Amino acid sequence: xxxxxxxxxxxxxxxxxxxxxxxxEKSLLYIYEKLRLDFVDDDAQTSCMGFCYHSGxxxxxxxxxxxxRNMSLAEVQGRNIVCVCPTxxxxxxxxxxxxxxAETRGEVNKALSRIKRxxxxxxxxxHASELVYACRDRLxxxxxxxxxxxRVATHHGCHYSKxxxxxxxxxxxxxxxxxxxxxxxxxxxxxEYQERGLxxxxxxxxxxxxxxxxxxxxxxxxxxxxxxxxxxILTNCxxxxxxxxxxxxxxxxxxxxxxxxxxxxxxxxxxLLLCADPVRVVGIRTHVVSPEKIVERLRHE
Amino acid sequence: MxxxxxxxxxxQEFPKDILTDSRVKDIGLxxxxxxxxxxxxxxxxxxxxxxxxxSLMRLLNMMPLDELLKEELIWKCxxxxxxxxxxxxxxxxATIIQVMRELAFSRNFHRGKAETMMASIGSxxxxxxxxVSPSLITQDFLSGLAEEVQELWRRMPGLRKELGFDxxxxxxxxxxxxxxxxxxLLFEATGFTKTGVKQEARH
Numbered sequence: 001x002x003x004x005x006x007x008x009x010x011x012x013x014x015x016x017x018x019x020x021x022x023x024x025e026k027s028l029l030y031i032y033e034k035l036r037l038d039f040v041d042d043d044a045q046t047s048c049m050g051f052c053y054h055s056g057x058x059x060x061x062x063x064x065x066x067x068x069r070n071m072s073l074a075e076v077q078g079r080n081i082v083c084v085c086p087t088x089x090x091x092x093x094x095x096x097x098x099x100x101x102a103e104t105r106g107e108v109n110k111a112l113s114r115i116k117r118x119x120x121x122x123x124x125x126x127h128a129s130e131l132v133y134a135c136r137d138r139l140x141x142x143x144x145x146x147x148x149x150x151r152v153a154t155h156h157g158c159h160y161s162k163x164x165x166x167x168x169x170x171x172x173x174x175x176x177x178x179x180x181x182x183x184x185x186x187x188x189x190x191x192e193y194q195e196r197g198l199x200x201x202x203x204x205x206x207x208x209x210x211x212x213x214x215x216x217x218x219x220x221x222x223x224x225x226x227x228x229x230x231x232x233i234l235t236n237c238x239x240x241x242x243x244x245x246x247x248x249x250x251x252x253x254x255x256x257x258x259x260x261x262x263x264x265x266x267x268x269x270x271x272l273l274l275c276a277d278p279v280r281v282v283g284i285r286t287h288v289v290s291p292e293k294i295v296e297r298l299r300h301e
Numbered sequence: 302m303x304x305x306x307x308x309x310x311x312x313q314e315f316p317k318d319i320l321t322d323s324r325v326k327d328i329g330l331x332x333x334x335x336x337x338x339x340x341x342x343x344x345x346x347x348x349x350x351x352x353x354x355x356s357l358m359r360l361l362n363m364m365p366l367d368e369l370l371k372e373e374l375i376w377k378c379x380x381x382x383x384x385x386x387x388x389x390x391x392x393x394x395a396t397i398i399q400v401m402r403e404l405a406f407s408r409n410f411h412r413g414k415a416e417t418m419m420a421s422i423g424s425x426x427x428x429x430x431x432x433v434s435p436s437l438i439t440q441d442f443l444s445g446l447a448e449e450v451q452e453l454w455r456r457m458p459g460l461r462k463e464l465g466f467d468x469x470x471x472x473x474x475x476x477x478x479x480x481x482x483x484x485x486l487l488f489e490a491t492g493f494t495k496t497g498v499k500q501e502a503r504h
Contacts, residue, residue: 013471013472014471015431015432015433015434015471016432016433016471017471018431018434018466018470018471018472019433019434019435019437019438019471022461022464022466023464026464026465043472043474043475043476043477043480044476044477044479044480045476045480046426046430046431046476046480046481046484047426047430047431047432047433047476049426049432050432051422051432051433052418052422052423052426052432053399054380054399055402055418055422056399056401056402056403056405056406057406057415057418057419057422057423058403058493059403059407059491059492059493060322060323060324060400060403061491061492062487062488062491062492062493064491065487065490065491066484066487066488069483069484069487090382094324098323098324101323104323111487111490111491112487114486114487114490115483115486115487117483158381158382158383159382161386162381162382162383162385162386163382163385163386165385165386173386174386197383198344199344199379199381199383201344201379202379203379203380203381204379204380205376205414205418206379208417208418208421208422208442209414209417209418210376211445212348213344213345213348213377213379216348217344217347217348217379220344220347246446246447246450247447249447249448249449249450250446250447253447279463280463280464283460283464285456285460285463286453286457286460286461286464287453288447288449288450288453
């Protein structure tokens with residue numbers, strides 16, 4: 001069982017989350033504060049550059065150096081890095097693993113010496129959904145509302161469960177259950193659907209220049225979710241949240257489906273159950289498919 | 302892809318430039334048994350007539366590397382890494398494809414793609430220290446997306462303000478000036494330039 005420390009958190013921000021769903025990040029920090037966790041929000045942290053890296057425009061050496069710098073920021077403070085984005089999680093873990101090699105570490109430290117920093121490999125890397133999962137019992141006790149009678153379809157980001165596939169915190173990579181257990185802890189009913197493990201369709205460069213992969217893969221995913229008739233989709237990836245939300249109008253138009261299922265990040269969900277302000281904290285107005293009705297339902301209003 | 306133009310020679314060695322990449326050394330490219338478990342799992346292969354990770358792994362030792370790097374094939378993958386986790390031989394087609402994309406750019410192939418990406422997510426790293434930010438969600442990005450998405454983004458600046466987030470930046474507080482300076486120094490030290498991947502940056 002993977003041990004998830006819940007103190008000395010280095011909050012690792014995501015450019016995709018901050019762009020499309022600022023409320024997801026705000027919700028997570030709301031939860032950290034409710035749990036009285038010790039975390040820092042550091043403006044010295046840069047993008048992990050994963051979006052660029054998977055698109056091929058970042059040399060491996062550059063990726064290593066920039067993320068060694070990012071990890072060194074947590075390391076000097078003796079903190080655990082908790083990523084909100086699965087791609088940051090996968091990318092930082094890949095860099096960390098490569099930097100176990102003394103020769104690679106030496107080369108990277110040569111580059112880091114130009115900015116008076118060094119990397120010694122001290123910080124551990126976790127995903128924030130794992131932390132919320134580890135704290136679910138405490139959070140349930142604090143929650144004002146629950147998910148009784150509500151159907152949830154879960155989708156774990158590929159870069160959370162498929163790159164370091166032996167390290168999912170619950171379930172296994174073919175069937176990660178981190179989000180399932182979060183939903184179930186609050187009394188939700190997790191629904192089964194055929195394409196549970198399928199990519200959302202984001203595909204990095206595909207989103208910028210060739211959206212055929214995105215369109216077809218997202219439609220295949222949405223069609224499968226639609227069959228299960230969930231009340232909402234729960235995800236731990238900001239990119240997936242954006243695709244599964246933003247693609248629904250086009251999916252309806254092209255397929256004649258009536259699907260209109262809001263997509264929530266686990267932090268938004270838990271913050272809502274803890275009574276956070278849906279608009280000012282959870283940011284439900286930045287969604288294409290409005291979560292307003294589900295918010296009313298789960299708050300029994 | 303014009304298959305007649307593909308020069309298929311007899312089996313040759315896997316290209317050294319791929320095998321010597323530190324990310325490839327420890328994975329099972331040479332152990333690939335062409336079982337096709339990757340392709341059966343691949344969302345890109347599902348929708349493409351000419352792409353599959355299995356055949357791409359085979360082409361790696363059937364075609365001169367440069368010819369393969371020029372193919373559109375390397376852009377079909379969505380980097381979901383299902384192949385990586387399902388491979389029974391510890392190979393990782395997704396990683397190999399990533400390495401191939403970097404190599405292709407370093408050899409000046411697919412310039413149009415490199416330029417498009419450098420003009421958005423790439424140059425954003427220099428300017429903001431972020432890959433993606435609201436400043437990139439322009440009409441150009443939104444065109445082709447549903448009217449509902451475009452409508453949301455007309456309201457987004459106000460919504461971001463209400464949430465206390467910067468209008469153009471992905472954060473509440475943008476990356477600090479000092480951090481951006483450090484980032485640019487690391488780019489310089491490791492060969493990442495505003496025009497894209499530089500050849501000497503590799504290895």
